[in-house]
Amino acid sequence: xxxxxxxxxxxxxxxxxxxxxxxxxxxxxxxxxxxxxxxxxxxxxxxxxxxxxxxxxxxxxxxxxxxxxxxxxxxxxxxxxxxxxxxxxxxxxxxxxxxxxxxxxxxxxxxxxxxxxxxxxxxxxxxxxxxxxxxxxxxxxxxxxxxxxxxxxxxxx
Numbered sequence: 315x316x317x318x319x320x321x322x323x324x325x326x327x328x329x330x331x332x333x334x335x336x337x338x339x340x341x342x343x344x345x346x347x348x349x350x351x352x353x354x355x356x357x358x359x360x361x362x363x364x365x366x367x368x369x370x371x372x373x374x375x376x377x378x379x380x381x382x383x384x385x386x387x388x389x390x391x392x393x394x395x396x397x398x399x400x401x402x403x404x405x406x407x408x409x410x411x412x413x414x415x416x417x418x419x420x421x422x423x424x425x426x427x428x429x430x431x432x433x434x435x436x437x438x439x440x441x442x443x444x445x446x447x448x449x450x451x452x453x454x455x456x457x458x459x460x461x462x463x464x465x466x467x468x469x470x471x
Contacts (some may be wrong), residue, residue, distance in 0.1 A: 324405040327431065328354050332372070334409065334429035338367050345424065354409075356402035367427075372398040372406045387415055389427060396432055396440035408437045419468040 328350075335348040335359065348361045354369065362369065371380065377400050386393040395413035409429035416426050434442075 317372055324401075324403065324406050326354060326356075326401050326407040328407060328429070332431065334425040334440055336367065336429070337369075338425040338427065340423060340425070342367050342425075343359070344369075351429075354401075355399055356405050361402070370399050372400040374406070374444060374448065375396050376444055378447055379444065387413060390415065391418060396436050397429065398440070398444070401428075408432050410436065 332350045332354070333348075334350040334354055335346070336351060337346040338343055339345055344362045344367050345463055347357075347359055351357070351362070351370075352359060357470070368380070379395065383393045383395075390411065392414040394412045394418075397409045399407040399409055400405055410432040412428045414426055416424055418424065
């Protein structure tokens, strides 16, 4: 008997201790991606640099989360939350994403994103929260309140 084949895209994981780094311009284009990004997602640097960073956004990530991220950065605040990355093979990879604006020595502003492997509890909480947001129910407000207690400083709104 032939075993069943899963048609679902694979879930990938960031290697323990690995730090993924992206820099973005103010137009949200990728200026730099670390080798760890390419290992985690399967994209080659030339497939990412110069492209919108939304290329790395998995379709399950609600656009409301993306708007919150950029609103926070525009107001000078850092943003930290679970982030579902899209992988080249159609799979996904969860990350604990920290975004902040930085000023270089010439006065130019860039966005730096540092991504690390999240804990399983954070992934489960983010999956529940983001699913309720995608379904456009008001349940996400209750989910958010509950997750804030569980996720602590990882999920900020």
